[in-house]
Amino acid sequence: MKHLTIIALIFITRLSYGQNYKALNEYQNNIIIPAGKAMFYGNFVQRLGLSSGDFPQEIRLINDDTMEIFTFNVKPTFKTAKENTFSYIISPGNYTILHYWWIQSKWYGAKFFTEPIYKGNGSKEILADKLRFEELNESDLDKYEFTITANSLNYLGTWHFDTEIVSFTDDKVNFDNKIKDKFKSLDLLKALTVLPD
Numbered sequence: 173m174k175h176l177t178i179i180a181l182i183f184i185t186r187l188s189y190g191q192n193y194k195a196l197n198e199y200q201n202n203i204i205i206p207a208g209k210a211m212f213y214g215n216f217v218q219r220l221g222l223s224s225g226d227f228p229q230e231i232r233l234i235n236d237d238t239m240e241i242f243t244f245n246v247k248p249t250f251k252t253a254k255e256n257t258f259s260y261i262i263s264p265g266n267y268t269i270l271h272y273w274w275i276q277s278k279w280y281g282a283k284f285f286t287e288p289i290y291k292g293n294g295s296k297e298i299l300a301d302k303l304r305f306e307e308l309n310e311s312d313l314d315k316y317e318f319t320i321t322a323n324s325l326n327y328l329g330t331w332h333f334d335t336e337i338v339s340f341t342d343d344k345v346n347f348d349n350k351i352k353d354k355f356k357s358l359d360l361l362k363a364l365t366v367l368p369d
Contacts, residue, residue, distance in 0.1 A: 193232060193241035199259040202357045206261070210320045212366070213259035213355070214328035215347055216246035219274060226252075227275035227282060231331075236266040236317075243273070246331070254334070257351055264322040268315045269368060272333055289338055290315055316340070316368035325363040340367045 205211050218229055229247035234240070244260045247253075272287045291314040316338070320326055329340045330347065348360040 193243050196242050196244040196260040196262055198245070199261055199355075201355055205323075205325075208264070208322050209261050210264055210322060210324045210326060211259065211261055211358075212320060212326040212328050213257065213351070213363075215255055215330040215343070216258055217255050217330065217332050217334045218247050219272070219333050227277065229272070229274040231269060232271040232273060233267045234270050235263070236268055238263075238265065241270065246333075247274075257354070259355070262320055264320050264324075266317065266319050268317045270315070272338075292337060318366050318368045320366065321364075325358060325360075326366045327360075327363040329365070329367040331368075340369075342367060 199205070199211050199213070216229075216231075226249060228245050228249045230243045231246050233242045233244075235242065242262070244258060246258050247256050269289045272285075272289055274285050274287070276283045276285065318328065327342075327344050327347070330343050332339045332341065342365055344363070344365055348363075352360060
């Protein structure tokens with residue numbers, strides 16, 4: 173019953189957002205990446221540990237060329253691991269990271285967060301204060317961007333969302349060794365390293 177309640181809550185929450193966004197298709201081993209598309213993969217270190225409960229966490233991207241908004245899971249439902257592998261099929265283009273969407277488990281249920289992601293700025297509360305007191309304009313804030321080319325395999329790095337200031341690191345050799353059995357049909361040596369910048 174608990175799991176059905178969680179799934180219903182997530183579904184209702186997704187319907188309540190005013191933005192239209194599309195969920196990216198997760199890459200599964202041995203599927204063929206459609207011609208003209210690309211695949212990206214990486215490692216995500218989540219903000220929360222056990223307090224994330226059974227809830228998923230997502231990243232929202234915008235394709236700067238088409239202005240379409242996409243979402244993909246960086247922490248699956250019912251998993252509490254601090255780090256999770258992500259792998260998705262995507263159209264080529266220039267992308268900007270918009271939001272980190274996460275849910276914190278509380279004694280009374282859950283608390284939802286949609287956190288805008290900007291370069292070099294700490295918590296959303298500090299950022300909100302800076303914007304409110306006109307120490308910053310939103311247009312002055314840089315966002316993380318990356319480019320995906322057609323028919324490519326892309327390593328997007330380890331995404332460190334476990335600290336106030338988000339960062340991205342290259343640990344391709346170790347990470348590829350860790351996941352090579354999961355992605356036997358891919359030649360990970362040919363993957364481009366494309367860290368959000």
